[in-house]
Ligand SMILES: O=C(O)C1=C[C@@H](OP(=O)(O)O)[C@@H](O)[C@H](O)C1
């Protein structure tokens with residue numbers, strides 16, 4: 291399956307048990323936090339997705355030593371940010387990686403060349419053109435896109451930034467300010483979106499004993515005057531992934547029943563909100579300490595859900611809504627324009643091929659469910675979450691659904707097809 295150009299998912303029933311993959315949001319933050327922490331960090335349950343690999347490669351290029359331990363955990367030994375002249379760091383297709391590590395790499399006094407490929411080369415980076423010079427960093431971008439050439443060292447100052455496009459830039463600023471021991475400095479943020487991702491950033495910073503800012507209602511973050519330097523070895527467990535797990539939960543909700551393990555309901559991950567939509571559509575959930583049992587009801591009710599703060603839930607929510615008896619409304623469409631694809635449009639196009647009408651009305655998406663899912667040939671648009679959403683919709687189609695460019699899933703969930711096969715899905 292690894293290099294497949296096309297796979298076909300057959301209508302199937304879901305049963306059995308599966309462990310959710312490692313969260314790339316948790317894993318990539320752990321790489322960044324271990325890098326700026328200095329000293330030794332042990333990372334349990336490390337992620338193996340392409341975005342995780344990109345972040346690991348970046349911290350090694352910047353000077354960290356990463357060793358795989360016998361039990362599969364990683365040891366990260368980080369000293370000071372490397373002072374090699376003109377380092378190139380490549381983020382592959384990772385939005386988070388590029389936006390989080392750019393201010394961190396700017397802590398170095400040497401020149402850093404920042405690249406990526408695929409969809410990442412078309413995603414906006416102009417935030418940095420505006421913000422980095424205010425922090426004493428020289429930057430040249432390709433008209434607000436990658437590649438970037440930067441030269442620091444970054445110096446924390448009071449600053450006001452725009453949080454409306456993405457929270458990922460703020461995640462990078464928070465980590466870099468903490469690494470630079472920002473002293474009596476405030477980052478003001480206007481119109482921050484994807485707020486729970488900032489909770490995850492702050493949680494990881496706390497877990498790695500980094501200097502923590504005070505969060506004033508997601509409008510400003512103030513670093514105090516104390517200096518925080520911990521020499522402890524950090525042991526961090528990468529969280530199970532609610533974003534990938536959402537596809538497993540929806541697969542069970544529309545296709546039978548299953549037990550999903552490894553998802554922590556106490557997590558700060560934005561996408562655990564999938565549970566609310568499932569509940570609203572009448573899915574039976576039994577939430578235990580380390581597992582969620584989920585059973586398809588006799589009929590799924592349409593739901594209304596605001597995904598402004600958890601935009602990655604749109605694809606699994608559309609797969610759910612396609613199976614609901616009536617029109618579901620999902621708010622937050624404007625958050626989707628700059629992901630791996632323009633997801634409002636790609637969901638409309640690909641679900642349209644399967645006979646599901648998806649209407650886009652400003653910030654609202656209306657999914658006309660219950661009309662029957664048709665056999666079709668679709669494409670992922672090289673977007674991992676579009677591929678996974680189509681695969682889940684295929685479970686109740688009236689025939690096989692082919693997906694072109696299916697291996698886009700490697701970006702966040704390389705074992706996705708193996709996992710759904712384990713739950714009983716026929717994938718060829
Ligand atoms: O910080 C993170 O781990 C992420 C933040 C979100 O992006 P935005 O803040 O751009 O919405 C999300 O869509 C992305 O997949 C991962």
Ligand SMILES: C=C(OP(=O)(O)O)C(=O)O
Nearest residue numbers: 383384385386602629630
């Ligand atoms: C948008 C995503 O990731 P990123 O922005 O980190 O590339 C995603 O995983 O859906």
